[in-house]
Amino acid sequence: MVGAAAKLRVARLSVYSNSTLVVLKLVVGILMGSVAVISEAIHSAIDLVAALMARYSVKMSAEPADKDHRYGHGKFENLSGMVEGALIFVAASIIIYEAVDKFFHESEVMLLGAGMAVMGVSAVVNFYVARRLSETAKKTDSLALEADAYHLYTDVWTSMGVFGALVLIQFTGIHLLDPAIALVVAAFIVRAAFDITRRSTEGLLDKSLPEAEMKLIEQIIREHQSEILSFHKLRARKVGSERQIDVHMIVPRGLSIKEGHDLVDHLEKDIKKALPGSVIVVHIEPCDEVCDVCEKLPPSKPFRGESAGDVVAGPPSKD
Numbered sequence: 001m002v003g004a005a006a007k008l009r010v011a012r013l014s015v016y017s018n019s020t021l022v023v024l025k026l027v028v029g030i031l032m033g034s035v036a037v038i039s040e041a042i043h044s045a046i047d048l049v050a051a052l053m054a055r056y057s058v059k060m061s062a063e064p065a066d067k068d069h070r071y072g073h074g075k076f077e078n079l080s081g082m083v084e085g086a087l088i089f090v091a092a093s094i095i096i097y098e099a100v101d102k103f104f105h106e107s108e109v110m111l112l113g114a115g116m117a118v119m120g121v122s123a124v125v126n127f128y129v130a131r132r133l134s135e136t137a138k139k140t141d142s143l144a145l146e147a148d149a150y151h152l153y154t155d156v157w158t159s160m161g162v163f164g165a166l167v168l169i170q171f172t173g174i175h176l177l178d179p180a181i182a183l184v185v186a187a188f189i190v191r192a193a194f195d196i197t198r199r200s201t202e203g204l205l206d207k208s209l210p211e212a213e214m215k216l217i218e219q220i221i222r223e224h225q226s227e228i229l230s231f232h233k234l235r236a237r238k239v240g241s242e243r244q245i246d247v248h249m250i251v252p253r254g255l256s257i258k259e260g261h262d263l264v265d266h267l268e269k270d271i272k273k274a275l276p277g278s279v280i281v282v283h284i285e286p287c288d289e290v291c292d293v294c295e296k297l298p299p300s301k302p303f304r305g306e307s308a309g310d311v312v313a314g315p316p317s318k319d
Helices: 002-032 035-061 076-104 112-140 145-171 175-205 209-220 257-274 291-298
Strands: 230-239 242-251 278-286
Touching: 002 035, 002 145, 035 076, 035 112, 035 145, 035 175, 035 278, 076 112, 076 145, 076 175, 145 175, 145 230, 209 230, 209 242, 242 257, 257 278
Parallel strands: 242 278
Antiparallel strands: 230 242
């Protein structure tokens, strides 16, 4: 549960930082009359909602399986990402509406120095928190924390963009730069929403693991082919931070129950070492053909349990 505790700690940090930034940006944006700064406040508000959902989802996904959720609660993280994506689309729509309206009803932006200060602080704070989130997400393989980090990294760039726009307004007096940069912020937000929604949907629809991970699983199974004859129906999916893998293996007819159990146990350990957090289900099938391999293997042949590097790939020689 160390991973779950680390995820909760960094999720709380994100909640605290976003709460503070939302208040600062909103107050300063209203005093300035700046739609760009207010759009950043809305952006941070969405980040706050995302952080709250990330905290809740990582807490729920860490819950063990129960009688109503036999496969655990890992998909809470995917569901959280879906809701976050929808909220971000709503926020982008609000920003676009306000920015377009200001193009037709131009107004002067005031207190530019205060706006620059808030945007600078926001960029620094969000960069630090986003890096903490990203590091923890990689260590714990958490989609919810990864999504939260993505939001904050986007906020860093948009905050710097608003900072630059305020500097230009200070020197040029062109106040239409304010709604223009707000539209750029909205475009970043829409892109983030699309990416998060896509990735979350893939998890809910049980998309297969990446090709590189599937090939790694196949390679590990083949390294045990001195004990198995072949395998088929290999499937693997991602549920939160957990990988769920199942496969059918053909073994010699003379293999005992104990030998089959030891073989599967050894295979599972090798896969979990390569892909931590994996849950593996292996269905063993006896060879139903008359072949030299089955005939030559004695019924009492013990499972050797070699390390992967010592196993000779392929069935025993016919010689």
